[in-house]
Amino acid sequence: MKKPAKKSSKKPATKPLASFTGPLVLLGAGKMGQAMLDGWLGRGLKAQKVIALDPNPSKDIKATAKRGVKVNPKAGPRAKADAQAIVVAVKPQMAPDAVPPLGLYVGKSTLVVSIMAGRTIAFLEKALPPGTAIVRAMPNTPAAVGRGISVAVANKQVTTKQRKLASDLLSAIGKVEWVGDEGLIDAVTAVSGSGPAYVFLLVEAMTKAGIAAGLPPELAYRLARETVAGSGELLHQSTLDAATLRKNVTSPGGTTAAALNVLMGPAGFDKLLGEAIAAATKRSQELAG
Numbered sequence: 001m002k003k004p005a006k007k008s009s010k011k012p013a014t015k016p017l018a019s020f021t022g023p024l025v026l027l028g029a030g031k032m033g034q035a036m037l038d039g040w041l042g043r044g045l046k047a048q049k050v051i052a053l054d055p056n057p058s059k060d061i062k063a064t065a066k067r068g069v070k071v072n073p074k075a076g077p078r079a080k081a082d083a084q085a086i087v088v089a090v091k092p093q094m095a096p097d098a099v100p101p102l103g104l105y106v107g108k109s110t111l112v113v114s115i116m117a118g119r120t121i122a123f124l125e126k127a128l129p130p131g132t133a134i135v136r137a138m139p140n141t142p143a144a145v146g147r148g149i150s151v152a153v154a155n156k157q158v159t160t161k162q163r164k165l166a167s168d169l170l171s172a173i174g175k176v177e178w179v180g181d182e183g184l185i186d187a188v189t190a191v192s193g194s195g196p197a198y199v200f201l202l203v204e205a206m207t208k209a210g211i212a213a214g215l216p217p218e219l220a221y222r223l224a225r226e227t228v229a230g231s232g233e234l235l236h237q238s239t240l241d242a243a244t245l246r247k248n249v250t251s252p253g254g255t256t257a258a259a260l261n262v263l264m265g266p267a268g269f270d271k272l273l274g275e276a277i278a279a280a281t282k283r284s285q286e287l288a289g
């Protein structure tokens, strides 16, 4: 088999957030909020510039307070501060209660970036002061290792400078794509937002199938996990596309061909993933508001 050529890996500027003047308000410091905060601090954002609002702060967030992040600072007459950016990372179901109080931090040049599934720009425009600049984005959990992908869409109020800021904030956790049509975000959510879960489920299913084929459970899990992780890394480093990499595993009349006859058959991956992604897209549309 031909060795796949490695892609050239041009590194982006490493500290694009070092000059961020702040404040940056993070609403919701759970799995995604924490991953983003770690990414920002890694890209040079000064911890003192961050205000994290979360009624149930995790141990990790409390630890960032020791580095200077202001976690749930006391409200009061002097609490009003025009944020340079606000990132909304609460569950979409919390949004009607959690988003309107952010008005306290919105000034003329504030950019609001929401990563909530489903919640539309129209919902955010209604919940925030008139004229607020808003970016709706959909990242995914490989953000926690800087290998996520986010798709973003901006409202009319977002300036070129604010778009660059949104790109800097999102590229701290991986790749960034922009679209002009907000209607695409539901399908984006179904493919890349929820997508990591499908890949982890593949590991679970391969483990079960390996056990059913006679392997000891721990070995079955190690084989499934390393195969998915290694294949992901091969795909990442290779210049070859997924179909070619698949064909490189498949000898005519061999074992892989026997398995692919099932997986590429009428009840195989295409049908199942088609249905799964349609269900996730529909759910994203239902969460709108």
Ligand SMILES: NC(=O)c1ccc[n+]([C@@H]2O[C@H](COP(=O)([O-])OP(=O)(O)OC[C@H]3O[C@@H](n4cnc5c(N)ncnc54)[C@H](O)[C@@H]3O)[C@@H](O)[C@H]2O)c1
Pocket: 027, 028, 029, 030, 031, 032, 033, 053, 054, 055, 056, 057, 089, 090, 091, 092, 094, 097, 098, 115, 116, 117, 138, 139, 140, 141, 193, 194
């Ligand atoms: N997890 C994912 O794969 C993923 C991917 C892309 C986008 N998202 C979106 O990111 C958002 C957060 O998801 P998550 O997985 O990090 O959830 P999470 O449950 O880990 O985090 C949500 C956080 O919000 C906090 N919270 C609840 N009410 C609040 C309030 N009123 N004010 C401030 N904070 C409040 C919770 O204490 C929690 O820490 C969701 O809107 C989700 O749709 C998640």
